[in-house]
Amino acid sequence: MAWMQSKKPRDSGLGLIVMDISMPRLNGLEATREIRNILPQIAVVILSQHDSDEMMRQAVKAGALGYVVKSSIATDLLSALERASRQESFFQFEPGTSGIADANIDAQEILQRSAALERALRESEELYRSTFERAALGVAQLSPDGRWLQVNQKCCDILGYTKEELVRLKVRDITHPDDRDDDASQFEKIVAGHTEQYSRENRFIRKDGSLAWVNLSLSCVRDSQRRVKHLISVIEDINECKQAEQARFLLASIVESSEDAIISKDLTGIITSWNAGAQRIFGYSAKEAVGQPVTMIIPEDLYQEEVQILKRLKSGKRIEHHETVRVTKEGKRLDVSLTISPVRDSEGMVVGGSKIARDISEQKRLEEAVxxxxxxxxxxxxxxxxxxxxxxxxxxxxxxxxxxxxxxxxxxxxxxxxxxxxxxxxxxxxxxxxxxxxxxxxxxxxxxxxxxxxxxxxxxxxxxxxxxxxxxxxxxxxxxxxxPPLLDEIGLNSALKWYVEGFVERSKIDVRLEISPDLGRLAPDVEISLFRIVQECLINVHRHSESASASVRVSRSPREVTLEVKDHGKGITPEALARITQNRSSGVGLRGMRERIRQLAGRFDIESNGAGVSVTAVLPLEIKVS
Known part of the structure; x- marks a missing residue:
């Protein structure tokens, strides 16, 4: 109002005001009077939920040019606005009718009641909207042709669509093809008034293509003329229940189709379930076995074993691959392998046991045969x-x-x-x-x-x-x-000196000779063998090594004499050395050296690192001719 008071009439820019008769601070009649006092040229149209002649009369007195009941907005509002814009009045009665003047209705009281009713309606609407949005179930309003009008967040979560996506679809668009016809039939019956509601398990196709199992409840909301205003759909997510149901069905199928005997019993040993495998192995039908003590398939000499099994079950322990003996209906003894697990209730208490018995008689027979x-x-x-x-x-x-x-x-x-x-x-x-x-x-x-x-x-x-x-x-x-006569007359020492001096003179190869001072005389066979080995080695040095020098070293210990001949030439290739080491060499000289050493129970070794050859011969001082 303050804003209106600050404007000149020709500067206000207003031509028509539409207001509700019930407002928080100022009701519509009072507001109309204030507006008309400030801007008399402004046309005012009042909206009200009251279809009362007295309220219309009060609106006329306040200066309104139109009065539209809210229940008739769809048919009357445009007409009222057109007439008010031409400064013509729009009322659903004749303002000058005499009967109205004599009415005893207090307009102020009506307005007060109207305000209270509006507050109650707003609170009710807020409560409804809060309940609608916060419901633990999916809730939706549907149009009579099956379109989603309003949906809560839970409904979106269940169906996998956003609210904006759902209101562009029909229920049929996301219903599983196998459920569409039955859903459509039930929907038509409700709309036609043949039934007020129905409930059933239904399948929807989520946006990601997965399947959503729900409990669907549908009811109809009608006006006073029994015309359908909208439908209310309540959707409960039962996916987990369905999965559990399928798991139970699958487990039951596995148990029933298993070749093994699967038996359950309580803690007193009474059989509570008996599958087809148990009937095939033991010969008793489920009707014969359920309710009977499990000892019916246990040999008498093994009753104490069952007592121990029940004791372990009560303490929650599992028994795996226990091999024992059971008896059939005909009294035949069978070798079986048992796996027994404790069965617990919802509170975790052991209430029984589940036993898997596998007939291993044939396996035992085969094992014995093996x-x-x-x-x-x-x-x-x-x-x-x-x-x-x-x-x-x-x-x-x-x-x-x-x-x-x-x-x-x-x-x-x-x-x-x-x-x-x-x-x-x-x-x-x-x-x-x-x-x-x-x-x-x-x-x-x-x-x-x-x-x-x-x-x-x-x-x-x-x-x-x-x-x-x-x-x-x-x-x-x-x-x-x-x-050399020196070998027989003086010994190895003089013979080697004489031979090396002559070899150096003839070959021009520098040979260093080292002989242990305590060498002394040796057995004739040892001296001749060592001399021949030196002779053969130096000949090989001259013929093959291309070395300019060599060394001969003879040493003695208390039990053996060692000869070592080295050169500094091109050495022996790994392949040739391998053949020599494995005694596959075709050289007569090497074989001769080996044989001499072997005859005297000694050791013979050849090494080469690519920078020369080293030949070592070790002979015992106490000769034991092989």
Whole structure:
């Protein structure tokens, strides 16, 4: 009103005001008087829930040009506005009618009652809206053609759509195809008035495509003329119940179709359930078994076992894969494997047990057959192994005998070789050497009388003396190489020094010789073997190593003598070394060295790291010829 008072009539910009007769601070009649006093040119139309001639008369007195009852807004409001905008009145009575003037109705009292009623309606509407939105069930208003008009949040949660999405759909749009026809039939019966409500389990298709099981209740709201205003739908989510029901059905199907016996009993041992598997295994039907003590399938000698089982069940313990014996209806004993679990009530108290019994008689029979077969096979295998072992032992003995013969022959050959070398060396020294010495002496005699010879003949005689001396030296060297006399006369120490000095002179390879001062004399076989190994190693150094130096080291300990020959040449390839280590080398010298060491029960080793070769031979001082 203050705003209206501050405006000039021509500046207000207002031409028509529509107001409710019931307002919080000022009722519509009083407000009309104030407006007309301030802006007399403004047309006022009052809206009221009262279809009362006295209220209309009071509205006329207050200066209103129109009065529209709320129940007739749809038909009268536009007409009232058009007439008021032309400054024409709109009332549902003739304002000058005399009967109205004599009415005894107090308009102020009506307005007071109207205000109280409006407050009650607002409170009721707020209570309804709060209840509607906060309901634990889905609640919706539906139009007579099945459209969603209003839905609460719980309904949206159940169906998986937002409110905005649902009000654009019909119930049929999200109903499962298998439920649509039945739903439509029931919906039509309610709208037609054949029934006021119905309830049923129904399926809706959620927005994400999943299935929503609900309890659907539908009722109809009608006006005083029995015309349908809207329908109320209450939806209860029963998805979890359905899932539990399906789980129970699945479990029951599994139990019933199981090949194993599945039996439940209470804590006194009375059977409470009995599946088809139990009937197949034990021969009793469910009708015969349920209500009977479980001892009907337990041998008398195992009754105490059942007492212990019940004791463990009462304490909540589980029994797994317990193998025992049970009896059938015909008295046949069966081997079974039991798994027994405690059954608890909703409060967690043990009220019974669930038993799964599997017939393992055939398994036991097969296990026994397998054990017998294994025993027989073990006996047969042991016999064959024993026979085969004896055969292999015989062959091995024979092979060892043959090997020993070969080794003996090899030892004899080596000894014969050394003896033959000694004989040849002696022959060369004693016979050929003496003949050459005689020839040299004769030539010397001729030289003393060379003046009697021609100059040419004298020169030839002198050359013969020189040649004879060279041949005699070569014969002596060959003889010593075949078998150095120092080896027999003085020992290994002097023989090795003589050989190494000659080798250095002939090969131009620098060889360092180290001999333990306490070496002394050794057994003849040891000395000749060590000498031959040094001889063979240095020949290999000269032929294959391309080394400019080598070393020979002989040391002695209380029980053995060790020989080590090293060079600093190109070494031996890993492949060739592997063949040598595995005794697959075709070299005669290496085999000879190995055989000499083996004959004397010693050790022989060859190593190469790509920067030379090291040969080690170890021989015991106490010779035990192999």
């Amino acid at each position: 054990r017998r077969n294994e025993k027989e096979l073990r006996k047969q295998l042991e016999l064959e192994i024993r026979e085969r072992t004896e055969e292999l032992e015989q062959k091995n003995t024979k092979l060892e005998q043959q090997t020993q013969l070969v080794r003996d022959l090899s030892g004899h050959l080596l000894k014969g070789q050394d003896d033959e070398r000694r004989r040849i060396a002696r022959e060369l020294h004693d016979s050929v050497g003496q003949l050459l010495a005689a020839m040299s002496m004769n030539s010397s005699t001729v030289v003393r009388e060379k003046d009697k010879l021609t100059l040419k003949a004298g020169k030839c005689v002198e050359e013969n003396i020189t040649l004879a001396a060279q041949v005699l030296s070569e014969i002596r060297t060959i003889s010593h190489l075949l078998h």
